[in-house]
Amino acid sequence: MVKLFINGYGNIGRRLASAFDLDREIDLVGIAKYKPDERAKEAISKGYKLFIPRSIEREFKNNKLEFTGFLEDAIRESDIVIDASKEGLGYQNKRKLYLPLKKMAIFQGGEDREGKYSVADIIHNSRVNYNKVIGKSYVIQGSCNVSGMGRVIQPLIDHFGDRIIRYDVTLIRRWADLEDLNEVKDSIQWDKSPHHQDDVKDFIPNIKLYVDAYKVPSRMMHLHQMAIRFKDKAPTKNEVLEIFENEFGVSILNSAKGTADIRKKALEMGFLHGDTNMIHIHQEVMRSQDDILKISYSDDQTGMVIPENHLLVQSLLFKKPRKKALLHTDKIFDLSKKKKVLEEEFK
Numbered sequence: 001m002v003k004l005f006i007n008g009y010g011n012i013g014r015r016l017a018s019a020f021d022l023d024r025e026i027d028l029v030g031i032a033k034y035k036p037d038e039r040a041k042e043a044i045s046k047g048y049k050l051f052i053p054r055s056i057e058r059e060f061k062n063n064k065l066e067f068t069g070f071l072e073d074a075i076r077e078s079d080i081v082i083d084a085s086k087e088g089l090g091y092q093n094k095r096k097l098y099l100p101l102k103k104m105a106i107f108q109g110g111e112d113r114e115g116k117y118s119v120a121d122i123i124h125n126s127r128v129n130y131n132k133v134i135g136k137s138y139v140i141q142g143s144c145n146v147s148g149m150g151r152v153i154q155p156l157i158d159h160f161g162d163r164i165i166r167y168d169v170t171l172i173r174r175w176a177d178l179e180d181l182n183e184v185k186d187s188i189q190w191d192k193s194p195h196h197q198d199d200v201k202d203f204i205p206n207i208k209l210y211v212d213a214y215k216v217p218s219r220m221m222h223l224h225q226m227a228i229r230f231k232d233k234a235p236t237k238n239e240v241l242e243i244f245e246n247e248f249g250v251s252i253l254n255s256a257k258g259t260a261d262i263r264k265k266a267l268e269m270g271f272l273h274g275d276t277n278m279i280h281i282h283q284e285v286m287r288s289q290d291d292i293l294k295i296s297y298s299d300d301q302t303g304m305v306i307p308e309n310h311l312l313v314q315s316l317l318f319k320k321p322r323k324k325a326l327l328h329t330d331k332i333f334d335l336s337k338k339k340k341v342l343e344e345e346f347k
């Protein structure tokens, strides 16, 4: 059995722990906590073993919080670490822990792929380069927006690639996650240089992709509007929807009024953590006009990357064929069932 440790227990780490804990092919060694807070208590109540940095041993003891050991103990015992730390801390963790202890690690989308603080030389997207991560020691799992874009662009390339000139994407990003305590400011903010464009080009080189990103006061998912320019007449709406019907982690909805409708349905249906774990194409606002196709889809920010990390582990450690891995991931996350529920509710 593969031994896996999750370094960080925030919005992403908690979800990773729930998923890998359900997987019988994985032995979850434990999770790392850096503060003796309510989340630490939650992790203990769920039966996870807690590992902490040596420097905060006293704080944990003063708060009477049980822990199993220190970070190094867990990492030494594990075959792989999933780093789910606060954005930008992955580099320091790699230098101080994973490299000296010679451990493989998966980093999240907030880490650098290029430059001085680069943590890995590849960004994974299960729809595009699932097999290419085999043999690597360090891999970045693309962020939720980057994962969503790969999931839409690759099927378009497979079916219409030689007819497409360029992709222009406007990302409308949520301000904070549901569980975040920070204020959602009443403002629309722009991003001078969104990282998403370069990240996607990392696994789809030579693509003509232009991304603008805006942050809006919402906690309910991201929305992407993708405009695809064709050399000639763009394909019809039906031709496009057909190619996405059986795509993994893609649902096609017709009557949701906004992202909150989908999130609320997920919560009402008791989906774990309120996640749909997928993107939702909104067919009622899809347009095919002259040489331009416009696709709008919402992207479950926190849920999207969890099955992606799960697939990445199956490629990196088990070298499983993609089809087999998709079946396994589908079972763990109940993705097909969730898709059915959402498509029925918003038909």
Ligand SMILES: NC(=O)c1ccc[n+]([C@@H]2O[C@H](COP(=O)([O-])OP(=O)(O)OC[C@H]3O[C@@H](n4cnc5c(N)ncnc54)[C@H](OP(=O)(O)O)[C@@H]3O)[C@@H](O)[C@H]2O)c1
Residues within 6 Å of the ligand: 007, 008, 009, 010, 011, 012, 013, 032, 033, 034, 035, 036, 039, 084, 085, 086, 087, 088, 089, 093, 108, 109, 110, 111, 142, 143, 144, 177, 301, 302, 305
């Ligand atoms: N949130 C999303 O929707 C989303 C989606 C896709 C990708 N991501 C990426 O996933 C990563 C994690 O995001 P998040 O939203 O889960 O962040 P988060 O909620 O702020 O959680 C960060 C976690 O990191 C822990 N931590 C602090 N110092 C650490 C260290 N040195 N090493 C490891 N962990 C440390 C914190 O522990 P304590 O709680 O004990 O302080 C906390 O549990 C980021 O790279 C982010 O860009 C996030």
